[in-house]
Amino acid sequence: MVHAGFGVGGGCVAITQIVGQSGSGLTRHLTALYESTAGAVMLTSDPRAHITYLRTTVEEELAFGLEQRGVEVDEMRRRISAIARALNLDDLLGRAPNQLSGGQTRRLALGTVLSLDAPLVLLDDPFAGLDPTSRDAVSRYIHTLAADVVVAGHQAWLGNVDTQYLGQQPVLKLPEPVNQTSLEDQSDFQFPDVVGRNGSATRRWWQFRKLHTNQFEIGPLTLSVPRGGVLWLRGANGTGKTTLMKALVEHDSRIGLMLQDPIDQVIDSRVEQMVPDAQLRAQFDLDGEAHPLDLSQRALRLAQFASVIGADNGQKVEVLCADEPDVGLDITGRSALHAGFASHLQRGGGIVLACHDENFIEELRIYAHVELQEITPRSPHAGR
Numbered sequence: 001m002v003h004a005g006f007g008v009g010g011g012c013v014a015i016t017q018i019v020g021q022s023g024s025g026l027t028r029h030l031t032a033l034y035e036s037t038a039g040a041v042m043l044t045s046d047p048r049a050h051i052t053y054l055r056t057t058v059e060e061e062l063a064f065g066l067e068q069r070g071v072e073v074d075e076m077r078r079r080i081s082a083i084a085r086a087l088n089l090d091d092l093l094g095r096a097p098n099q100l101s102g103g104q105t106r107r108l109a110l111g112t113v114l115s116l117d118a119p120l121v122l123l124d125d126p127f128a129g130l131d132p133t134s135r136d137a138v139s140r141y142i143h144t145l146a147a148d149v150v151v152a153g154h155q156a157w158l159g160n161v162d163t164q165y166l167g168q169q170p171v172l173k174l175p176e177p178v179n180q181t182s183l184e185d186q187s188d189f190q191f192p193d194v195v196g197r198n199g200s201a202t203r204r205w206w207q208f209r210k211l212h213t214n215q216f217e218i219g220p221l222t223l224s225v226p227r228g229g230v231l232w233l234r235g236a237n238g239t240g241k242t243t244l245m246k247a248l249v250e251h252d253s254r255i256g257l258m259l260q261d262p263i264d265q266v267i268d269s270r271v272e273q274m275v276p277d278a279q280l281r282a283q284f285d286l287d288g289e290a291h292p293l294d295l296s297q298r299a300l301r302l303a304q305f306a307s308v309i310g311a312d313n314g315q316k317v318e319v320l321c322a323d324e325p326d327v328g329l330d331i332t333g334r335s336a337l338h339a340g341f342a343s344h345l346q347r348g349g350g351i352v353l354a355c356h357d358e359n360f361i362e363e364l365r366i367y368a369h370v371e372l373q374e375i376t377p378r379s380p381h382a383g384r
Helices: 024-037 058-068 073-086 104-114 133-143 243-249 278-284 297-309 333-345 358-367
Strands: 015-018 039-045 120-124 148-153 161-164 189-198 216-225 229-234 255-257 317-323 350-354 369-374
Touching: 015 024, 015 255, 024 039, 024 120, 024 148, 039 104, 058 073, 058 104, 058 148, 073 104, 073 133, 104 120, 104 133, 148 278, 189 243, 216 229, 216 243, 216 350, 216 369, 229 243, 229 333, 243 255, 243 317, 243 350, 255 297, 255 358, 278 333, 297 317, 297 333, 333 350
Parallel strands: 015 148, 015 161, 039 120, 120 148, 229 350, 229 369, 255 317, 317 350
Antiparallel strands: 189 216
């Protein structure tokens, strides 16, 4: 059990939050409860695991689990409508699931789980990658559930609930401030008229039937990245930050990209192939003989950073695009990533960062210069 006062199936409605480091047993706690409790539902840390991608719309994905349980059509519609309102999915119901941003995908995954009206709801890192508005919406909905809820994560996002810590919590270590004035070249990296596009009106060779796609375009935007500093792209889920970063990478071979999910950048069978630089492997305590997919969340994120920053492609990565690199990191991992960021900046590099965790930004500001670029929401009808 998570704690002595936690009841399952006894009519008690309680919210428990457990916080711990990678390897402390967060997922094991949830899995044990899931396997020992009839009717329990569980959101894993990978939101894409909860989406079939066999359905053409978000609404149909939300209906899938209800259909499998034989829920009456009228009740199904009521639940889908309620969860869509609660999680701000209303405007996405007609969208193709593979056209969602990372935060939108997590909200959809939450919707598929929370709509099942289970007596015990287990949520593994449900707030990761969500913008502040979405975090508030999810938090409010969790408090309305007529169920026992256990939320696991590396941070305590829920206030005024029973919060328990697994193991000793380490202290965050931040690097010394980056000295921009010591850089030989102090000019900013300039990227004029950047345009990002997502979606396609053309049928690809692997598509046997044409699906509805949500096409959109962001830009043109002129981005100025401080040398030895950070440009923070701030905007809600779905405003096009990832699309903008991908456009930047196509713009210049000196730009490296950390995708939101590090699994998407695993193409090697051993860590030493993913991160050839032995010094970087030692810096981040990475086992070169391990398969990247056998690493913890923390280690895989750090391996992803090391593979991008130390890429052996004949070009030095001068600007790092980091798309929500804080997701999945515990305190030890954050300390290590901050150290890596500071080293890159002190060498005269720059960082373009998408991040919804205000705490991570405040940590950055302690040792690095951070400039803000607001990314405003697109019109809901743009590109349709």
